[in-house]
Amino acid sequence: MTRTHGRPPATGAWRAGDPVGRRSWFRLPGPLVLEAGGVLPQVDLAYETWGELDPEASNAVLVLHALTGDSHVAGPAGAGHPSRGWWDALVGPGRALDTDRWFVIAPNVLGGCQGSTGPASAAPDGRPWGGRFPAITVRDAVQAEAHLADALGIRRWAAVLGGSFGGMRALEWAAGHPERVAAALLLSCCAVASAEQIAWSGAQIEAIRTDPDWLDGHYHDLPDGRGPHAGLGVARRIAHITYRSPRELEQRFGTEHQDGEHPWRGGRYAVESYLDHHADKLARRFDAASYVVLARAMSGHDVGRGRGGVEAALRRIAARTLVAGVDSDRLFPLEQQRQLAESIPGAGFGTIASPHGHDGFLIEADQVGRLVTDLLPSGR
Numbered sequence: 001m002t003r004t005h006g007r008p009p010a011t012g013a014w015r016a017g018d019p020v021g022r023r024s025w026f027r028l029p030g031p032l033v034l035e036a037g038g039v040l041p042q043v044d045l046a047y048e049t050w051g052e053l054d055p056e057a058s059n060a061v062l063v064l065h066a067l068t069g070d071s072h073v074a075g076p077a078g079a080g081h082p083s084r085g086w087w088d089a090l091v092g093p094g095r096a097l098d099t100d101r102w103f104v105i106a107p108n109v110l111g112g113c114q115g116s117t118g119p120a121s122a123a124p125d126g127r128p129w130g131g132r133f134p135a136i137t138v139r140d141a142v143q144a145e146a147h148l149a150d151a152l153g154i155r156r157w158a159a160v161l162g163g164s165f166g167g168m169r170a171l172e173w174a175a176g177h178p179e180r181v182a183a184a185l186l187l188s189c190c191a192v193a194s195a196e197q198i199a200w201s202g203a204q205i206e207a208i209r210t211d212p213d214w215l216d217g218h219y220h221d222l223p224d225g226r227g228p229h230a231g232l233g234v235a236r237r238i239a240h241i242t243y244r245s246p247r248e249l250e251q252r253f254g255t256e257h258q259d260g261e262h263p264w265r266g267g268r269y270a271v272e273s274y275l276d277h278h279a280d281k282l283a284r285r286f287d288a289a290s291y292v293v294l295a296r297a298m299s300g301h302d303v304g305r306g307r308g309g310v311e312a313a314l315r316r317i318a319a320r321t322l323v324a325g326v327d328s329d330r331l332f333p334l335e336q337q338r339q340l341a342e343s344i345p346g347a348g349f350g351t352i353a354s355p356h357g358h359d360g361f362l363i364e365a366d367q368v369g370r371l372v373t374d375l376l377p378s379g380r
């Protein structure tokens with residue numbers, strides 16, 4: 001296993017109290033045979049860690065990111081990360097995931113584009129996988145993560161945490177490897193993708209595939225960084241609407257025009273400008289083919305597949321489990337999490353109160369922190 005240790009960047013917004021993360025890469029010991037039938041001959045996972053693994057490897061907490069997240073859970077921008085960690089407030093000395101006690105580890109998902117093997121990575125012929133990258137599932141991603149855990153000597157996670165796509169993987173860990181998960185926090189996720197979730201993703205995927213620079217996914221070696229960036233931007237616009245609540249959009253933007261622009265004269269409403277901003281930001285940092293592969297994996301999520309159905313799969317879970325969702329989430333409605341909690345033996349259920357919709361699990365860090373504290377055992 002190759003490990004390279006990170007250090008605080010020489011410049012950038014380093015803050016007192018920031019935990020020192022280490023960025024590392026792990027190569028799977030052999031080919032990964034995929035649930036849908038393909039094989040990835042070589043797989044690398046990029047991951048970051050905070051804190052120290054104890055000698056018994058008993059204090060490891062796995063944090064799993066959402067669709068366009070990455071391994072950078074905490075800490076300043078820098079070293080390939082354009083912004084601060086996405087759950088920055090949760091990880092560090094004295095925080096909910098206290099790095100004086102817990103060894104926190106976050107991999108970039110299989111199929112991703114922030115260091116782990118994905119469509120932009122080189123295939124065995126040396127050229128980018130592009131459109132040849134095989135279909136992957138939530139289960140494949142967890143299988144790759146299990147190899148990483150093995151390599152680090154972690155037989156059992158003290159806890160596995162994730163929201164949305166990360167929550168799907170956390171659930172898959174708990175149901176597929178019950179003996180390896182002591183506690184699980186399942187946020188803003190579901191047992192099986194709903195028709196509406198698949199429909200939203202399908203529209204986003206179509207936006208990418210109809211971009212003239214999609215080229216069936218074979219765009220990675222086009223000159224000047226050309227690619228289906230416009231299509232990815234449209235996908236993000238569609239997705240971002242589903243990530244926020246109608247009430248929030250109304251209160252923040254209403255019918256306001258963007259400064260200096262008028263919609264009757266070719267200008268934009270403020271809410272359109274806001275979506276443009278999120279589209280541009282994602283198109284700059286994310287690979288469209290990864291987006292397609294991961295969105296497809298989310299649509300294929302079904303924890304009950306091959307396990308006698310959802311109820312039977314959820315009954316296998318042995319972890320102390322807490323399920324929570326955001327009260328204003330229209331993409332992963334709270335009812336899905338309530339049903340999950342009811343079907344998992346002994347699971348607790350919590351509500352994150354937020355006007356922000358699905359993204360509330362990222363934004364309401366204080367409330368998520370309290371859920372983490374409730375879940376993790378206190379004392380040493």
Ligand SMILES: CC(=O)SCCNC(=O)CCNC(=O)[C@H](O)C(C)(C)COP(=O)(O)OP(=O)(O)OC[C@H]1O[C@@H](n2cnc3c(N)ncnc32)[C@H](O)[C@@H]1OP(=O)(O)O
Pocket residue numbers: 065066068069070082083086258270271273274275277281285359362363
């Ligand atoms: C770069 C990275 O994100 S690294 C990888 C980690 N990322 C992830 O895990 C993805 C998850 N993150 C996300 O989905 C989102 O970024 C969230 C949920 C964290 C954002 O939530 P919020 O903090 O509520 O941000 P919000 O949706 O209000 O957007 C704020 C941005 O919109 C911009 N904005 C607001 N109104 C307008 C407008 N009318 N026109 C244009 N831009 C606007 C703000 O300037 C701000 O820009 P900035 O983010 O570049 O500073």
Ligand SMILES: N[C@@H](CCO)C(=O)O
Pocket residue numbers: 066067068069163164165243358359
């Ligand atoms: N906004 C988040 C939530 C997706 O569930 C992301 O882009 O990853």
